[in-house]
Amino acid sequence: MDFNINALNISNQLFQQQQQQSNNNIPLANSFFNNNNTSATAISQGILAYSNALGQIRTPRQPFSCLTNNNLVEEMNLEKGLEHSNHHIKTENNILKCPSSTTTKEFRTELERLKYWERRSKNNEAAKHSRTKRREREQLLQQKVMELERENLRLRNELEEEKRRKIFYSVIVVLISRNYRGDVDLTIIEKFIPFLVDMEEEGKLTPIVDVADAIFVFIKYNNVYVVAVSDHNVNVALMQTFLYKLVGVFSEYFKDVEEESVKDNFVIIYELLDEMMDFGYPQVTEGRILREYITQEGYKLEKSQIRPPMAVTNAVSWRSEGIKHRKNEVFLDVIESLNLLITVLSANANGVVLQSEIIGSVKMRVFLTGMPELRLGLNDKVQFENTGRGRSKTVELEDIKFHQCVRLSRFDDKLTDSDMKNDRTISFVPPDGEFELMSYRLSTVVKPLIWIETVIERFSHSRIEYMIKAKSQFKRRSTANNVEIIIPAPRDADTPRFKAAIGHCRYVPEETAFIWNIKSFPGGKEYLMRAQFKLPSVVSEEAERKPPVKIRFEIPYFTTSGIQVRYLKIIEKSGYQALPWVPVRFLTTASTLSKNSEVLNETATELVKSIVEEYENKGKMFTLPWVDQHAINSALYPFKELLNLGIQPEFLEDACLHEEKLFRSMIKNGQSIYKMLTIFVENFIMNYEDSIRIWCDLLENETPQSIQSRINLFSGRGLASGIGLRRIFEKCPELLFGSEVQKMDICLEQISNFFESADLKTIVNNTPHICLLDPTELESKYEYIYFHMGFVSEELAKSKCWMDLDLFSIIDRHSLLLKTGKYFYPDPKRPQLKKENPSPELIFDTPENKFASLVADVEHEEWLIFRELCEQQRRLEDKQEPYEK
Incomplete structure (x- = not known):
């Protein structure tokens, strides 16, 4: 009785709580299961009594939730195979009935009812244990499935990789081959291809490979491998050079060297291979010489023409016979580059030179008729010591690299026989056109041409300030151009502020540095620049990196090494005389020059007076308005501008004395002359000296507008640009001077109706005078x-x-x-x-x-x-x- 009363009390109490919780939309289960003072049996009886009051039955161990609208409990049975039904429970004489089913379950005694629920509880425990076991088996099976899937994926990837490798092997095929000596098996390349694929995948590919007792030297060009094979101890550098020469010649014949072009031109390739190498020894590698007797069209020559050109049968393979020029000219440029590296040690301290290197080259442009021999003399230290003039100003050349046209036997003692006299003369038969005669490098420590002093002041947790002082340590008559001073900055610097006495500054975050650019830096000058950065975070000075300051600059008509051209002799069997005007340029990389106005006025005035005096000595008079300041400034304008651009006064004087029309035009129409020269420089990618050399006698009767309109006619049609456009006008100057733009436009329009754009470009480049014809x-x-x-x-x-x-x-x-x-x-x-x-x-x-x-x-x-x-x-x-x- 006590048990039933307690159960009914709990039932009434739960019913009241349910009513209250339903009004507040709070689940009943929360308040019920929070009652810790209730036993398990009492809870079961309470649930039964409560379900009877609601008209529903709920079995123990079944979770439920309260429906707030009808105060019903939703039943969810999670046990598999159990039936769900609603029961009405009626407590009468200790008998429970189930009216919803066909039979009524009755318990005669309390013990029977308890046993029944105990069996139900055991069944639930068994079902729970079964579910746990089933979940464990499912997890184990799932793990095995995942392992099998991973293994399957690995095997599939290996299979695909193997297929790819087989496809790659099948794709790499030998397009063309030539066995010169017959001592190498042609099938040896099949051993090289798998090795090449493996090395390329591993990223360990080298240009020289030793496989199967054979040496493979190869280069890759586009999608083609060019391979040379030998089973002897050969000169690998020679093999590499020959392969690059081979690709270069192929490119001259059929532009791009690719698989399709090799297949389409295999006949020409076999001809080239036979001519370029004989029995494994390189022979002719100059494309210009090969083109004279191996033509892409392949038409048959007459019997009188079936003979190799003289360039192949003699020792001069880089120059053909029968070359003719209207003017015989030679231009020589000495170009030197000084690489200087200075480090920043600490605040209030000077820098220290880390690296000082001079890299020089001698470049020539030769336009000579016939087969001339040139002899160049430099102030070589060894040569002067051999001739007993060791006290003269000399330079010791190191790491010299000559063009193949130079006769090394007359220069190098090691290549000269004991009975042959060696005078260290650079003797050569030059190629026609532009080429680099020699290059050299000097590692001598020289005085820094621009000295940098740095002062760095740090303000903790706020900012950092720089004071940079740059001082030029060369003579005042020279000027450094395009000066670029690169100063390292902290990694986290921001909000840069600069103040420079000259030039401009910019911050480059990706390089963690700021750059001070000075367009023109005269000799003997000193400039100051200040910079300030904000620091969001400060790192200790000891841990902060301290890279060096880098300086880049250019100085025209200045050689750091002191090299000089003493003489340049031209010897030709016909005995013609080249033009006496053969200027030599010295520069440290081509650049511009800027001077202050007072120096420019003084230099220009002295230059013009010197030219007038020279003409007076020749019996020609020039009267200049020296009293009229405005008129004389107009006459001096082109000279001042050209001097400001870095052209030496000696060059301008020689040019004006050589061509009287140029001097007269510069005095009368100086601004127009300067504008036309500027147009040439900007459109033809050339310098002012070359524009004066080439067209100095044609500028008198032209205007900048007419020159620009003729240039626009060709460039606007896409016929040529830059150097190509310059060559067109060099071949036919009448196109640029004196021609009518409208007539040339009509002619080009008519020709374009006959030819494709590519063919039209070829015609205009080969025969530009066609634009002047009817x-x-x-x-x-x-x-x-x-x-x-x-x-x-x-x-x-x-x-x-x-x-x-x-x-x-x-x-x-x-x-x-x-x-x-x-x-x-x-x-x-x-x-x-x-x-x-x-x-x-x-x-x-x-x-x-x-x-x-x-x-x-x-x-x-x-x-x-x-x-x-x-x-x-x-x-x-x-x-x-x-x-x-």
Whole structure:
């Protein structure tokens, strides 16, 4: 009875709490299970009584939640296989009934009821244990599945990698090969390919590989490997150089060296391989020489032409015979670069030189006729000591590298026989055009040309301030240009502030430094710069990095090493004389120059007076308005500007004395002359000295506007730019001076109707004077060549003389070739086929006196008679059009 009363009391108490909690939307389970003073049996009886009051039954161990709208308990049974039902529990004479089921479960005694619930509890415990075991088995199976999946993924990756390697092996194939000596098995390359793939994947690829008792030296160009194989102890540097030369020659013939281009040009490649190497020894590696007898078109030459050029059979493979120039000129530049590295030690202390290195080169531009020999003399220390002039100012050359044209036997003692005299002379037969004659390097410690002093002041947890003082330690007549001083800064510096006496400063966070740029730094000057940075966090000085200060600058007409060109002799068997005006430039990297206005005025005035005095000595008078300050300033303007740009007074004096028109133009129209020179420099990527050398005699009657309009005509059409545009105007100066822009535009428009853009560029670059010809005559010539001779635009673009021949000469040459059977087009039986005919270059570019014998295979007299007969026939026919259109 006590038990039932307690259970009913708990039931009533729970019912009241449920009513109260439902009003507050609070779950009943929270307040019920927080009652720690209630026993498990009492809780079970209370739940049964409470469920009876609600009209629902709830079995023990089943979680529930209270529905606040109807105060119902939602039942959720988590045990598998158990049936869920709603029961009405009625407590009467200790008998419980289940009206919802077909049978009624009755307990006669309390013990029977307790046993029943005990069995239910045991079943629940067994089910719980079973679920735990099942979860453990599932987790174990899941782990095994994951391990199998990982193993499967690993095997799949290995399989894919193996497939990829097999595909890669199959992709790497030998495109072309040449065995010069026959002592290397051709199948040895198959051992090299897997080794190459493995080394490339591991990132340990080297240009020299020793595999299977053979040495493989290779280079990679685009997607092609060029490999040289030998089983002897060979000169590896020579092999590498030859491979690069080989790729360079291939590029000259078919532009890009790729798989497709190699397959398409295998015939030419075999010819080049046979000519460039013989029995494993390199022979001819100059593309310009190879092009003279290995042509990409592959047409057959006449018997008189089937011979190698002289450049191949003699020792001078870098220069061809028969070179001719209108002007014989030689230009020589000595360029030196001084690399100076100074470290910052501490505040209020001078820097210390860490590295001082001089790198120099001698560059030449040679435009000489024939096969000349040049001899260059420098103030070489060894040469002067051998001749007993050791006290003279000399320089000891080290780490010298010469161009292949230099005869080393006359320079190096080690390469000279005992009975041969060695005078340390640089003797050479130069290539035609621009090349680097020699380079050298000196590691001698020299006086810093610009000295840097630094003072660093730190303010704890706030900022850091710099005071940088730069002082030039060279003579006042020289000027350093494009000075760049790089000062390291803290990593966490921000909010930079600069104040410089000259130049400008900028902060470069990615380099953790700030740069002080000075465009012009005259000699004997000193400038100051202050910088300030804020520091969000401060690091101790001991732990802070202290990299050195770096300085970069350029000084024109100044050599740090003291090298001098003593003489330059030109020897040629024909005995011609080169122009006496062969200036030599000395500079530490090409740059600009800036001086103060007082020095410029004084220097320009002295320069002009010196030029006038020289002309007076020659009997020519120049009267200048020295009294009129405005007029004299206008006359001196171009000289001051050119001096400010770094041009030496000696060069300007020589140029004005050499070309009187230049001096007269600079005095009369100085501003226009300077603007035109500036246009040349900006558009042609050249310096002011070269622009004066090339066009000094053509500037008198031109204006900057007309020059710029002619340049825009060619650059606007995309025909050329930069150096290419300069070469066009050098070949035909009339395009730049004196020509009418409108007529040239009409001519270019007419030519563009016949040729593709690439062919048009080729024609304008090879024969720029075509822009000055009559477009109507050009149209007639092109139509005859295209329709009657069958040459397409791409073939005709390679000819350089077709536009210079008159129409009747073209017709007569074609007619003679048809009569002699040397030309077939079209085929009367099969007009769709085109037979092999002489190329346009051979037909049109052959001179008149050699056309008959070289092309038509007849005598020259027969050719003259044939032309006269054709002319008489034209007079008799008196046609309005020379050919049927």
